[in-house]
Amino acid sequence: xxxxxxxxxxxxxxxxxxxxxxxxxxxxxxxxxxxxxxxxxxxxxxxxxxxxxxxxxxxxxxxxx
Numbered sequence: 250x251x252x253x254x255x256x257x258x259x260x261x262x263x264x265x266x267x268x269x270x271x272x273x274x275x276x277x278x279x280x281x282x283x284x285x286x287x288x289x290x291x292x293x294x295x296x297x298x299x300x301x302x303x304x305x306x307x308x309x310x311x312x313x314x
Contacts, residue, residue: 258281261284263287271295271298272292272312273299274300276301285301
């Protein structure tokens with residue numbers, strides 16, 4: 250396996266995808282913006298869904314739902 254160098258947030262997001270995460274609802278705020286950006290294009294590649302909420306409260310309600 251080849252070595253891949255990634256930023257910490259990207260590595261965490263990729264680990265979540267490889268671990269089975271297929272839904273993410275979030276609101277891009279620092280320092281989470283890199284995680285949100287990565288998952289916005291990566292989840293559709295594996296059949297998952299990404300939803301950007303209007304606020305932090307809206308996003309957590311989507312997760313609860």
